[in-house]
Amino acid sequence: MQTWLILFGIDSLVNLFSITTNWHLLALVSKSLLMPFLIAWFVSNIPDNSRPRLYVIAALFFSWLGDVFLLVDAPKFFMAGLVSFLFAHLLYIFFFANVIYAQTEKQKWNPWIFGVIYLYAVVLFFFLRPHLGALQMPVFVYAATIATMLVCSIQAFKNNGNRQTYFCVAGAALFVLSDSLLATNKFYHPFEGASFCVMLSYIMAQYCIVRGAITYLSGN
Template sequence: MEERTRRLWTLAIIISASAAILGAEVDGLGGLHYAFKPLTTLLILGMASRLTSEVPGYRRLVIAGLLLSMLGDVFLMLPFDGFVFGLGSFLLAHVAYLFALRKRGSWWAVRWPMAAYAIIAALVFAQLWPRLPVELRVPVIVYVLALAGMAAQAASVWRQQPCAMTRMAAIGGAFFVLSDAMLALDRFSVPIPHAPAWVLVTYWIAQWCIARSVASSTP
């Protein structure tokens, strides 16, 4: 994909994301959120589908992860409480990303990212645990293990094979952890001012970076 085309895709993603965030933050504009939240992830998916990967199967698994993420987006914004369904969709998305990253390097061959993300997960859990509903504890533990494992694998692959693509994946994994940590803390522990905006901005940065990691070259 030419650089000009990549920039146009990114501009479209930014415009769509801005509309979705505006809809989440401003009373009376909820329709924007419903329309543009899944559209933003779909645009990121469209960008990924246009990129060429040098690793067989990598793009296919990233696209699968983005499709599952879009499904999770929909579950989390429906009028009923679809948190568990959204959690399951994103769990499967992280599994798809994890197996994509395995195609770029061995499982967690560099150990320090696993230790670092384990510490982060433990700190978040310590804050969440007293107020986390009992019925959600096991699903959330499984989800966090998958997310931390994916982010750690991304960082490990980056250190095994330092290049633009693996760096993008590692950045994406880190932003995903940040986004989900803010979402969980705001929902179950301490309210975060303008949480929807912060969660969505970091979430789409994560997805954009993971999508861009498909490319065989980056600007």
């Protein structure tokens, strides 16, 4: 049903508006509704109970948990949010791995793509490392996981034959961008418009992954 997508779009605009106007309560409420609307849109388009479908739903659920935990500005809640999004990325990896496994003609892994993405993750980690304190290991694991998600998305859909599934790749790349902006703002140096940029790229990332997943799973 497109109604859920429309509600997601309206809620996204409300959330971005609340950030620009510093309307804290509206930001909290609108952010907590983003993933439920996206889950409803996905479920209404993919009604079966296949394993790939469940991976996407679970990834969105853990993303929602991460959103809720990060609403509270406290170290313990930040760690809870980090772990929640770590599980979300792992579940997206499972989804992309399922797509790779289902390919009738196995595609060779491109070492250049693999190398560039992981090099970016390593450079970003060492750039932030002096400012991470006790979070060095959790952030390293998180960076490696989200880089793996992007690599797997490219491998899954680079020769899929349906350009609509490329939305998954765009979504994974936008997720890397969003988390990079968030980490830079939090650990290195806060910059103007950070919250808006983080949320905009995050919203677009989740939308793109779900849209690509719907296209793939529905066979359109």
